[in-house]
Amino acid sequence: LKIKFEQLLIPPKEFRFKQTLGYLARTNNECLYKVKNETVYKLILLHEKKVLLSVSEAGENKLIIRFHCVIPEESIRMEAAQYVWDWFDLNRDLAPFYQLAETDPILQKLIEAHYGLRIVGIPDLFEALSWAIIGQQINLTFAYTLKTRFVETYGEHMEVDGNKYWLFPTPAKIAGLSVDELKGLQFSQKKAEYVLEVARRMEEGSLSKKKLSQLKSFSQIEQELVKIRGIGSWTANYVRMICFRDPTAFPIADVGLHNAVKQFFRLDQKPSIEELKKMFANWPNWEAYVTYYFWRTLY
DNA sequence: TTCCAGGGTAACG
């Protein structure tokens, strides 16, 4: 890929790009970015323009963003840097989290295995909600299949050097679809209805990341989200976690978390909700990070 | 073939 411009990013101390890459490369089924040669490539939309960027490590814990398209203007380069900063959750101060581990053997073990791992987010609210809805109650492999069909049917792409890079579909594109069209991709009736409802609300403007961000608390964001059909506690917390960057978000009903905890402690059966509440009470304000670190123990 | 998957809704008591 031809490099048109480079931009340096200096992440905080408690960050290891290797961990981010490990997460990004956890599956071959992801259609919204590619990982190759320790570099992640992603197409994003900035000011209506498709911008293909890559992120890799440059020297000691520095990141370098490269642009593989027309040379973006200064303001767009800054927004791209901001995007990556948010995507990798580089704004979070992990020092208190790691301090908490000093007197906690469970956290110590988790952090030892994943030091420098940050929650890789989904900054786009429509994508975050849609992906959560798609993933409800089906195995992840099939969830990726559905997402890929959805993206490649309704999303835009850019082709560079024979590779296609995709954007997640916009609410505007999806809002006009019918349930049957999504069922054609093997969405269930309910999933199709839920995704369409979210798209319509976003297209109409009553639902937006900006509006929700202006609320006073993350719990208010959750209250607003669960008013929408198809969005329950798990989905709302998942989205608080990966889109709104709430470290206290806690998708406690998550099957992946249950399996991870079961395996981590070699339990005979999955932990109950009460047991999880009790356990996580040791990690106040870091529920999202502990959940994420547990997830990583599965792959 | 059976079990279950990064849940949610609606009906019921």
Place this chain on the structure above:
DNA sequence: CGTTACCATGGA
């Protein structure tokens, strides 16, 4: 309010 049946489809 807490519980339960049901949804719906593919993966392993």
